[in-house]
Amino acid sequence: MELLKEKIKQEGIVLEGSVLKVDTFLNHQVDAELMHEIGRTFEELFSESGVTKIMTIESSGIAPAVMTALRMRVPMVFARKRKSLTLREDLYTERVYSYTKQEESEVTVSRKFLAPSDRVLIIDDFLAHGEAALGMARIVGQAGAEVAGIGILIEKSFQSGRGKLLELGYRVESLARIASLDGGTVTFA
Template sequence: MELLKEKIREVGVVVSDEVIKLDAILNHAVDPVLTTEMGREFARRYREQRVTKVLTIESSGIPIAFAAAQELGVPMVFARRKKTLNTDTETYCERVPSFTKGFVTDIMVGKEFLSENDRVVLIDDFIANGDAARGLIRIIRRSGAELLGLGIAVEKSFQAGGRTIRESGVRVESLVRISSLAGGRIEFE
């Protein structure tokens, strides 16, 4: 997706050979025009699959997943990272490490929001090692829902996440793939 590549070149900050900050468009601020276009593109790629739900994880995946769900005309559900006083007691829960946050967290989806009748697309902002995505895939499978595939805004293809999930037989659609951040330079596939 050329628009996303342009924005990454414009605002991306390479922190290390493994980390890029995209706070200005994905992780702290949201570019509404770009986000809407990303949602349209994911909807275009999955429209024929008869999606019934879009699933993501809080928090940076929410705007893109919302845009895709709106375009598809289906509900969006997000996995919570923290229990609150009013968190459902009946949840699917998985423990997952976060590459960028550097710690392990529980992710939860209320059982009332996923069922065996659902056809789910998982949308997220980044994939690096794929741990969060694998946790959500386990939740989807435990619910009995059908996983149609993943939609990832930015795949760091030099890390194993996207590749290993594809190798497990899951469809992964990435809008852009970054092949290297070495030497502070952003290289796309």
């Protein structure tokens, strides 16, 4: 998606450890029109996938996910992220490790928001090692529902996430695929 790539080129800041900071339009300040265009793009990509629900993880996934839900006219569910959690019967829970924050968190979704009949489109801001997307996919699996696809805004194609998801048979659509952040420069795939 050219609009997103342009924005990354203009405003993205490469930090140490292959971190790409996009807090001017996605992670802290949010460009609502860009999010709407992203929603429109995912709508087009997954229009034939029978999507009944959008799923993401708080917080940065919420803006693009709610725009995708608006375009596709289906509900959105955002998984809650917590550092530790007492196991509760009414929740699906998965552990997700964040390489950026170097900590594990519990990701939870209320059981009442996923049914076996659901076809879930997973949306997330970043795909790197795939931990968050895999955690969400496992939650969809716990519910006996199907993953209709995985829509990513920014993929770090030099990391392992995409490969892991494809290996499991998921369809992955990333709007901006980054081949390298070497030397502080964004190079698209």
